């Protein structure tokens with residue numbers, strides 16, 4: 001496994017890689033969710049590239065950029081074990097030199113839900129992912145369903161800007177009690193960790209209601225809200241039952257369509273998101 005920092009180093013190492021090349025972009029502090037992307041890329045591609053970069057432009061001014069967990073030595077160890085070929089760990093100045101002034105702004109799909117709670121978030125995400133795609137030139141790029149709107153935003157960007165690659169969205173990896181793996185789970189104290197299962201319990205309750213014949217989107221949102229409101233440590237930012245491609249809220253019945261159930265919930269100071277696809 002090779003580790004590179006600068007763009008010239010990356011480009012030279014990229015030339016040595018056999019096609020097809022798979023890229024898994026990450027912000028590091030890797031867990032089994034990230035590693036599942038690397039593993040799927042390893043199965044499907046001749047070469048596997050992983051980027052590790054905590055992208056400041058996708059954090060809001062009052063978010064956790066300063067405290068975001070980092071452990072590069074451990075990350076590299078884990079990636080070596082997954083047999084990654086190339087790891088790119090650019091510095092802030094490499095990704096955003098002082099005169100940086102070009103941004104990628106995705107429209108409607110980036111506006112509701114995460115986009116409205118975190119202004120500027122998807123501009124930061126789309127810009128850094130566009131830069132990663134241009135630098136690495138992967139044939140396939142691996143993202144997690146855990147960040148469902150992010151995957152939809154990137155899919156739109158790939159289409160609109162003619163990136164010549166295939167987007168692969170991998171299933172959400174969970175703890176045995178359903179909590180979606182996230183680098184931010186380390187912020188939770190034991191009491192909060194127990195409360196954090198409310199997200200999965202809420203998604204499961206709505207899924208169960210759907211399976212038992214409830215197909216009114218608003219009833220499904222209510223089923224999620226009811227579970228979350230019963231959890232004293234949970235503070236709901238949004239619950240949603242939306243079209244998975246456009247992220248527009250569904251009104252009325254699902255009528256056999258696929259729907260994305262999703263939510264953002266604060267448990268203490270920690271903001272967690274989760275989602276589940278139903279129907280279709």
Ligand code: AMP
Nearest residue numbers: 026027033143144146147171172173181
């Ligand atoms: P991050 O380091 O949080 O930017 O995540 C990097 C990639 O890993 C993104 O595509 C995420 O969607 C994906 N990811 C994060 N958590 C999980 C999870 N629990 N299961 C599957 N993929 C995940």
